[in-house]
Amino acid sequence: MTVADLPPTPLREDAGRFVTIGNAPTSELVRSLSRNRNEPDWMLRQRLRALERLRSDGVPAWAAFLRDVDFEGIVTAEGPPHSPETAKDGSSPVPGLGALAESEAAYRSVRADLESRGVRFSGLESALASTPNLVKPHFGTAVSMDDHPFAALNGSLWTGGSFVYVPPDVHLEIPLQAEIRADYEAVEPFERNLIVADAGAEITYIEGCTAPVYTPDQLHVSAIEVIALPRSRVRYIALQNFSREVDNLVMKRALVHEGATIEWVDANLGSRRTWKVPRADLLGPGAVAEFVGVALAGKRQHQDVGAEVVHRAPRTRSTIVNRGIVHTGGRATLRSGVHVAPQALGATASIEWSALMLDAESRAETVPTIELDEADAEIVQAGTIRKVSDEMLFYMASRGVTRDDALRMVVLGAADPAMARIPVEYAVEVERLIELELGGGVG
Numbered sequence: 001m002t003v004a005d006l007p008p009t010p011l012r013e014d015a016g017r018f019v020t021i022g023n024a025p026t027s028e029l030v031r032s033l034s035r036n037r038n039e040p041d042w043m044l045r046q047r048l049r050a051l052e053r054l055r056s057d058g059v060p061a062w063a064a065f066l067r068d069v070d071f072e073g074i075v076t077a078e079g080p081p082h083s084p085e086t087a088k089d090g091s092s093p094v095p096g097l098g099a100l101a102e103s104e105a106a107y108r109s110v111r112a113d114l115e116s117r118g119v120r121f122s123g124l125e126s127a128l129a130s131t132p133n134l135v136k137p138h139f140g141t142a143v144s145m146d147d148h149p150f151a152a153l154n155g156s157l158w159t160g161g162s163f164v165y166v167p168p169d170v171h172l173e174i175p176l177q178a179e180i181r182a183d184y185e186a187v188e189p190f191e192r193n194l195i196v197a198d199a200g201a202e203i204t205y206i207e208g209c210t211a212p213v214y215t216p217d218q219l220h221v222s223a224i225e226v227i228a229l230p231r232s233r234v235r236y237i238a239l240q241n242f243s244r245e246v247d248n249l250v251m252k253r254a255l256v257h258e259g260a261t262i263e264w265v266d267a268n269l270g271s272r273r274t275w276k277v278p279r280a281d282l283l284g285p286g287a288v289a290e291f292v293g294v295a296l297a298g299k300r301q302h303q304d305v306g307a308e309v310v311h312r313a314p315r316t317r318s319t320i321v322n323r324g325i326v327h328t329g330g331r332a333t334l335r336s337g338v339h340v341a342p343q344a345l346g347a348t349a350s351i352e353w354s355a356l357m358l359d360a361e362s363r364a365e366t367v368p369t370i371e372l373d374e375a376d377a378e379i380v381q382a383g384t385i386r387k388v389s390d391e392m393l394f395y396m397a398s399r400g401v402t403r404d405d406a407l408r409m410v411v412l413g414a415a416d417p418a419m420a421r422i423p424v425e426y427a428v429e430v431e432r433l434i435e436l437e438l439g440g441g442v443g
Contacts, residue, residue: 018149020058025051025071030156033075037125040132043139050145050155059149063275065247066153069219074189075157118167121176124192127163134165138196142225142253142281150275151251153190154223160188161222166201166232175204175237175423191222197232197260206426208239208267218245218272226254228262230284235263237422239430242271244300250276258284258313265421266293267430268303269437277335279308282316282344289318294418297330297362298437306335306367311347311377318348321417324355326362327438337369340377347374353383356414358407358438360387411438 030051034044059066120131128135145155164176197203207224220242228234234254242248248271254262264278280289291307309318324332338349355364364385372379388410396406412419412431419427 017061018058019061019064019067020055021064021067021069023067023069023071024055025075025153025156027051029072029075033157033159039128040136042136043128046140046145047156050152053145054149054152054156057149057152059153063149063249066219071157074219075159114170114172117170118165119170119172120163120165122163124158124161124163124194127165127194131165134196135163135194138194138225138227140225142227142255143223143251147253148251150221150249151223154192154221154251157190157221158192158223159190161192161194162205162207163194164203164205165196166198166203168198169200170198171202172204175206177206189219189221191220193222193224194227195225195234195236196227197229197234199229200231201229202233204235204237206237206239206423208237208241218243219247219249220271221249222251224250224252224278226252226262228254228256228260228287230257231259232257233261233263235265235421237265237426238267239422239426240266240268240270240274240276241433242274244270244272246271247273248276250274252276252278254278254280254289256280256282256284256287256289259286260284261288261290263421264289264291264293264307265418266291266295266305267415267418267422268293268295268305269430269433272301274301274303274305276304277306277308277337279310279337280318281310281312282318282347283312285314285316287313287316289316291319292321292418292421294323294325294415295332295334296325296415296434296437297327297332299328299330302331302333304333304335306333306337306353308335308337309339309349311338311340311344311349311374314343314345314347316344316347318350320349320351320353322353323414323417324353324364325358325411325414325434326355326364327358329359329361331363333365333367335367335369336381337371338379339371340374340379342373344374345376347377349377349379351379351381351383354414355385356411357385357387358411407438408435 030047034047143151145152195205226234256262262280268274282289289309295303295305297303306322307320320336322334324334326332334353336351336353340347353366357364370379
């Protein structure tokens, strides 16, 4: 398959552009999945409702490859939930949670006092069994089963992921991390993360891996829910470096209440297809959403990324900074969407997108969308698509800069807005990966 074979992945699909998937997951598989994990009845009902939505609506036409997926083969129905502690032999008792178990062990040893302050950090399955009162009120509220076919697919089959709850006014000084491990070779194909920051709480969560990550049947359909209650602040950093054989389809949604802030930081380097457009619903006055992302697409890659913000309350603010870099025939689609609902008086939004093309074979496109249902709003948008030209390189060479160093400066400069918001130890790794991906062109 070549880049030309990868169709566009629209943010909002028309009803006529959906296709059914004949081998959709069966209700027997979903019931077995829920029963063998000892899930409560309400979770089974959620799963079955999601399955019904998936069957009735199908999937976007560009994702017709999902019709060839053997869901029975890649989803393990066996196994009740366990506490994500490592076993005596050092292995994890929960498939797909090995790295999470190590992260939790380190978290407990370094910040054991946080447990006494009510912080909860565990696998989502474990949280569902041990603290259902914390999970049930929020599960499926940001990523509804009716939100999108991918949300329905994940909602029916999710089998792993993280749960974090931070009590009121607790500030976590260190990031919580999951799946950050050099030898982490596989993740669950249907992950689900739920982050809840109670009133006045602050948390930074890092998800992803700088080593190539693989999944069964080259499919990853994840759902990420962030609940930012009044005056809280959540920073969610995602480092995506799946193998080139993986299709990565991600639903990321945040509910942001009065005076709260969500900050999405994304670095997308890997996978064959990436479809990831985080959204924030600003529900309370003074709520804030910030998105900063960089995507690198090379041969046989399509990065379809961006952000959406819905202003639903007065004096809400949003910022979207989206950077794409394409080379050796890669393709990037940069999406930005801002919707100002009625009565969202004084809402302000800033949108900046930039695409950098390193050769004539690569493609970059932008899809900005602005919807205004309230006149008292201010939206500023700016964007550029640039090609690294021989003239530019010659100009820099005339001032003593080598071609490789010139490309390095241009590319890393394009990625800098996202790198500046990632902890330095990870930013260094991401920059190194960018240089490696570009091969002889940089470094």
